[in-house]
Amino acid sequence: MKQQAAITLQDVVYETEKNKIIHGITGMFTKGKITAIIGPSGAGKTTLFRLCNGLLSPSDGNILIDGEDILTFDPVNLRRRVGIVLQQATMLEGSVRDNVALSLQLAGKELKQDEAERIIQEVGLEAEILDRKSRDLSGGQKQKVSIARTLLNEPEILLLDEITSSLDRVSKQDIENLMRRINSEYGTTIIWITHNLEQAKSVADEVWVMMNGTIAEAGPIDILDHPENDAVKHFVMEEEK
Amino acid sequence: MSTLALLLTLIFVLIPLILSKTLQLGLEKDTLIATVRSIIQLLAVGYVLQFIFDSGNILYIFLMVALMIGAAVQNARKKGASIRGITWKLVLTFIVIEVLTQGILLGLQITPPTAQYIIPLSGMVIGNSMVLGILFLNRFTSEVASRREETELILSLGGTPKQAIQRSLLASIKASTIPTIESQKTIGLVQLPGMMSGQIIAGADPLQAVMFQLLILFLLLTTAIVTSIMLGFLSYPTKFNERMQVID
Numbered sequence: 200m201k202q203q204a205a206i207t208l209q210d211v212v213y214e215t216e217k218n219k220i221i222h223g224i225t226g227m228f229t230k231g232k233i234t235a236i237i238g239p240s241g242a243g244k245t246t247l248f249r250l251c252n253g254l255l256s257p258s259d260g261n262i263l264i265d266g267e268d269i270l271t272f273d274p275v276n277l278r279r280r281v282g283i284v285l286q287q288a289t290m291l292e293g294s295v296r297d298n299v300a301l302s303l304q305l306a307g308k309e310l311k312q313d314e315a316e317r318i319i320q321e322v323g324l325e326a327e328i329l330d331r332k333s334r335d336l337s338g339g340q341k342q343k344v345s346i347a348r349t350l351l352n353e354p355e356i357l358l359l360d361e362i363t364s365s366l367d368r369v370s371k372q373d374i375e376n377l378m379r380r381i382n383s384e385y386g387t388t389i390i391w392i393t394h395n396l397e398q399a400k401s402v403a404d405e406v407w408v409m410m411n412g413t414i415a416e417a418g419p420i421d422i423l424d425h426p427e428n429d430a431v432k433h434f435v436m437e438e439e440k
Numbered sequence: 441m442s443t444l445a446l447l448l449t450l451i452f453v454l455i456p457l458i459l460s461k462t463l464q465l466g467l468e469k470d471t472l473i474a475t476v477r478s479i480i481q482l483l484a485v486g487y488v489l490q491f492i493f494d495s496g497n498i499l500y501i502f503l504m505v506a507l508m509i510g511a512a513v514q515n516a517r518k519k520g521a522s523i524r525g526i527t528w529k530l531v532l533t534f535i536v537i538e539v540l541t542q543g544i545l546l547g548l549q550i551t552p553p554t555a556q557y558i559i560p561l562s563g564m565v566i567g568n569s570m571v572l573g574i575l576f577l578n579r580f581t582s583e584v585a586s587r588r589e590e591t592e593l594i595l596s597l598g599g600t601p602k603q604a605i606q607r608s609l610l611a612s613i614k615a616s617t618i619p620t621i622e623s624q625k626t627i628g629l630v631q632l633p634g635m636m637s638g639q640i641i642a643g644a645d646p647l648q649a650v651m652f653q654l655l656i657l658f659l660l661l662t663t664a665i666v667t668s669i670m671l672g673f674l675s676y677p678t679k680f681n682e683r684m685q686v687i688d
Contacts, residue, residue: 202654213653242505252596253683253684253685254592254595254685254686255685256683270683273594274683274684274685275598275599275600275684276598278595278596278597278598279597279598282597285540285592285593285596286527287589289590289593291590291607300592302597302598305483305594305597305598305599305600305603348597349597352597352598399576
């Protein structure tokens with residue numbers, strides 16, 4: 200059966216005045232699958248996410264969702280459809296509840312108590328945390344709150360940028376399980392930047408290895424067991440050490 | 441005041457010059473420039489005002505106010521260099537402030553429609569609006585930079601540019617208007633305001649002077665808040681492009 204694309208990239212280039220960060224990427228993220236993106240720092244992974252979420256626009260090439268160029272989408276709708284959890288887990292001043300409610304509040308909706316409790320427990324936190332000040336949270340707790348607020352938008356595509364790097368082992372597993380469940384229950388396409396090869400192999404169906412703003416190798420996750428590209432081979436060996 | 445008395449006031453310039461020289465503060469040049477400029481500028485304004493008051497021609501009032509606005513824009517625009525079209529945003533803000541305040545003063549016959557009232561009051565309003573504008577632009581530029589991650593977070597969750605920048609905007613409006621409000625709380629207790637002092641020294645009834653000073657204070661409250669809000673709402677869209685992305 201032919202796999203459907205959630206996001207298609209056609210020769211996508213992104214450059215600033217000083218640097219070329221993405222050098223003509225062509226590829227697709229399969230609908231309903233979990234794709235891991237791995238690669239060294241500075242490979243353009245986060246920039247690629249920002250392009251897909253519409254925080255940046257390509258300098259050249261096209262990004263398509265359901266066959267339509269995202270430049271034709273209303274940016275607000277695009278960003279609700281393509282949710283992103285950023286690595287830095289920025290918290291706004293105020294309570295955890297204020298932060299969790301943010302995505303609904305931006306859409307002019309209210310977060311009900313039972314919904315707040317459900318989502319906060321879903322990401323592995325206790326409901327009591329809702330009334331705490333967001334500045335008092337640990338790095339891991341902040342990351343979980345930022346996942347919760349993105350999930351409240353019910354995105355059809357979820358971009359996760361190193362979201363478990365500040366979590367302990369148990370929390371990491373909780374989040375991995377949560378993402379597997381969201382993927383299987385709601386059919387949400389998940390694209391996950393991770394530095395952890397073990398995590399990539401455990402959660403992802405497919406993988407993109409990015410290097411120097413290009414895709415060095417892409418395919419089913421088991422390509423990491425026998426990469427063809429020498430640079431990828433070297434990278435995988437280094438990461439597995 | 442006699443010319444001799446005025447000349448004797450230069451002693452107050454000599455004191456800082458001597459102190460600066462003795463303590464090697466290096467302020468002599470700036471002090472001299474400031475003194476010469478203030479003498480030339482104020483004398484020139486004095487003669488210009490005399491001419492306008494004598495002529496009674498309304499066109500000169502407009503010209504004088506336009507000059508004030510031009511000078512205020514020239515001064516404030518440097519602080520907003522990072523904001524596209526800041527010159528016209530400042531021009532519009534100062535015109536609105538001037539029309540609003542003079543409209544109320546003249547429309548409700550609070551002050552008579554003569555150059556003696558319109559020009560000094562306009563000077564105070566536009567001058568204050570300029571200082572407020574500079575304070576606002578300074579704060580807004582730094583708030584936008586320091587809250588960049590927060591702004592992008594809100595955009596990434598499907599917020600509009602207005603929602604994304606609201607916190608920076610409100611913080612800047614608040615920070616720039618607080619000094620005006622705070623200074624009014626202690627006015628009369630710590631120092632007598634310049635205009636009121638001037639009137640009393642010139643022989644006016646102290647209660648009349650107080651009433652005029654109150655008029656100025658209330659005017660400046662409106663000036664402060666309207667300047668910050670107008671500049672804020674005119675400026676924030678320039679921080680985003682049509683795809684609702686933050687412009688660097």
